[in-house]
Amino acid sequence: MTGAGMDFSILQYHFMQNAILAGLFGGITCSVVGVFVVTMHLSFIGVCIAHAAFAGALLGLWLGFNPLIGALLFSLASAAIIGPVADRGELNPDTSIGVIFSLMLGLAFLFMGLMPGARTEALNLFWGSILTVTQQDIIFLAVITAVIVGLVVVFYKEIQAVICHREVALAVGIPATVVFYGLLFSTGVTITASLQSIGGLLIYCLILNPAAAAYQLTYSLKRMLLIAVAFGVISCWAGLAASYLLDIPSGAAIVITSSIIFGLATAFSPKRKVKGWQQVPLAG
Amino acid sequence: MxxxxxxxxxxxxxxxxxxxxxxxxxxxxxxxxxxxxxxxxxxxxxxxxxxxxxxxxxxxxxxxxxxxxxxxxxxxxxxRIGYVAQVENIDPRLPINVRETVMVGCYGRLGLFRRPTRTQWETVDEVLEMVGMAHLSQRPIGHLSGGEYQRAAIARALVQQPEIFLLDEPTASIDQKAQREILSLIQLIHREYxxxxxxxxxxxxxxxxxxxxxxxxxxxxxxxxxxxxxxxxxxxxxxxxxxxxxxxxxxxxxxx
CATH class of the missing domain: 3.40.50.300 (P-loop containing nucleotide triphosphate hydrolases)
Structure with missing residues (x-):
């Protein structure tokens, strides 16, 4: 097979090779942290951290330092604030996270408003630009992916216990609080690393959708991680292809692809079917 | 002494x-x-x-x-302390089965960086047999009834090999038959260990x-x-x- 009718010459361009690698690493790492977020029902916390990273990056752009450092500091700080607020129950978690989320959005718009001149770079952080990622971005993303995957392999049993049975994990002597914060910080770091390629507004969909799709398909955490990673990478690559073929923004194409995968997974989910029931023919 | x-x-x-x-x-x-x-x-x-x-x-x-x-x-x-709380609401889609949930009881003693051994899995299977849950070992934890869930929770606490057993309303929110079964099990465990x-x-x-x-x-x-x-x-x-x-x-x- 030579792929008649398909033009693969695009793959020889350096920017496309970088985009494919960004899709691979971004797809893996976003999906892995997505599994934590989805299983622990922490979707709103993830959205909040994503917006904090976005606001931090804009602060970096405004003040002239590396936006990734701003994104990292803001996302880790928001995780450090959100964790105890959600845990201690002094305020309803939805309320407190909602306040932090709106503050981060407000700060993002403030920094953007204060920024002089053209805001192309800032808008890129909104939507992401996977086609213009640099070698340095790819290396950063690859290192973060290796670290996150490595941590999951090493601490799999603790992570499994905490995301499925956090109270039990605490009661049997697992350092559940440390693991929980580790997962929140991993989310912050992943968002920071993927900000440049996927964009602040779209990154969260790539975290949520593949993991949420995998959640519909299996009762095994190991399988869920593998399926989510496959969906994440497929979303990135198929989105890239759609972006190239249809001349549409790459970030949006990736997110729409991942949403379609989620829709299909939900429609065909075995978890929607009633198990153990068989029609019994009436006697006589 | x-x-x-x-x-x-x-x-x-x-x-x-x-x-x-x-x-x-x-x-x-x-x-x-x-x-x-x-x-x-x-x-x-x-x-x-x-x-x-x-x-x-x-x-x-x-x-x-x-x-x-x-x-x-x-x-x-x-x-070193087994803790069983009352039945909690669990997401039926949670990606963990009964056997894996019971194994969580071993994780504290096992410590970081170490994986469960074959012997520990065998212990889990033996305890599941003892609490009458062996036939449900592969079932997703969210698919159990209240009584079955409490049996799994007791099994989890048992594989921990606890020196103290804390049971916090273990029979709340379950039907009377399951209550009696859980109580018998708890008493059996005390007589045994x-x-x-x-x-x-x-x-x-x-x-x-x-x-x-x-x-x-x-x-x-x-x-x-x-x-x-x-x-x-x-x-x-x-x-x-x-x-x-x-x-x-x-x-x-x-x-x-």
């Missing part, structure tokens, strides 16, 4: 402005089976959380398994007949304690619960 495994002195615990325990003192000897009863809000669950180090003392001291409880050693002590056990309930009908001592709690204090027989009288129980209470027939053996 001193065989005290739990010693609490003048413990005070508060949740913001609410004082949940007000100067509670208690000693528990190795191998005792203690029933803790009292109305809702009496401080029964808080007392258990003091023992496993999850409840923070604002005053007083607690010694558990020979160590004085503090922030640093409570995590290690929890590895002689583990020091503290059993909390607000429902007198579910008090195990194996109880050697009863603690009656009210308003964050130990109101009375002693052998079950003198405690299980209508006038005592009516005062404890603040309403006329007749002694349920289910706990007749305790009055014998």
């Amino acid at each position: 001193d065989n005290t495994v739990i010693k609490i002195q003048d413990a005070v615990v508060s949740y913001r402005e609410d004082v949940a325990l007000q100067g509670v003192s208690l000693e528990v000897r190795k191998g005792e089976f203690i029933g803790i009863i009292g109305p809702n809000g009496a401080g029964k669950t808080t007392l258990l959380t003091v023992i496993n180090g999850l409840g923070k003392l604002v005053h007083g001291q607690a010694w558990v398994l020979g160590s004085r409880l503090n922030e640093r050693n409570s995590i290690n002590l929890r590895k 002689h583990t020091t056990t503290l059993f909390v309930t607000h429902d007198l009908r579910t008090l195990p007949s194996i109880c050697q001592r009863l603690i009656l709690m009210k308003d964050g204090k130990i109101w009375q304690q002693g052998s079950p027989e003198p405690m299980l009288r209508e006038e005592v129980l009516s005062q404890l619960y603040g309403a006329p209470i007749s002694v349920p027939t289910e706990i007749a053996p305790l009055r014998a």
Whole structure:
């Protein structure tokens, strides 16, 4: 097979090779942290951290330092604030996270408003630009992916216990609080690393959708991680292809692809079917 | 030889402005089976959380398994204490099955960087057999009934090889047949392993007949304690619960 009718010459361009690698690493790492977020029902916390990273990056752009450092500091700080607020129950978690989320959005718009001149770079952080990622971005993303995957392999049993049975994990002597914060910080770091390629507004969909799709398909955490990673990478690559073929923004194409995968997974989910029931023919 | 495994002195615990325990003192000897009863809000669950180090003392001291409880050693002590809470609402799609959930009981003692061995998996299977859950070992944990879920929780606590067993309303929110089965199982386990056990309930009908001592709690204090027989009288129980209470027939053996 030579792929008649398909033009693969695009793959020889350096920017496309970088985009494919960004899709691979971004797809893996976003999906892995997505599994934590989805299983622990922490979707709103993830959205909040994503917006904090976005606001931090804009602060970096405004003040002239590396936006990734701003994104990292803001996302880790928001995780450090959100964790105890959600845990201690002094305020309803939805309320407190909602306040932090709106503050981060407000700060993002403030920094953007204060920024002089053209805001192309800032808008890129909104939507992401996977086609213009640099070698340095790819290396950063690859290192973060290796670290996150490595941590999951090493601490799999603790992570499994905490995301499925956090109270039990605490009661049997697992350092559940440390693991929980580790997962929140991993989310912050992943968002920071993927900000440049996927964009602040779209990154969260790539975290949520593949993991949420995998959640519909299996009762095994190991399988869920593998399926989510496959969906994440497929979303990135198929989105890239759609972006190239249809001349549409790459970030949006990736997110729409991942949403379609989620829709299909939900429609065909075995978890929607009633198990153990068989029609019994009436006697006589 | 001193065989005290739990010693609490003048413990005070508060949740913001609410004082949940007000100067509670208690000693528990190795191998005792203690029933803790009292109305809702009496401080029964808080007392258990003091023992496993999850409840923070604002005053007083607690010694558990020979160590004085503090922030640093409570995590290690929890590895030696089995804790079963009442049935919780679980997401039916949660990606973990019964066998894996029971194995979580081993993870504390196993420590970081180590994976469960084949022997530990065999222990899990044996305990599942013992609690009558072997046929459901591969079932997603969210697909169990309340009674089955509690059996799995007890199995999880057992594989922990606990030196103290804390049971916090383990029969709440499950039907009567399942309640009786869980109570039989708990009593069987005590006869088999002689583990020091503290059993909390607000429902007198579910008090195990194996109880050697009863603690009656009210308003964050130990109101009375002693052998079950003198405690299980209508006038005592009516005062404890603040309403006329007749002694349920289910706990007749305790009055014998």
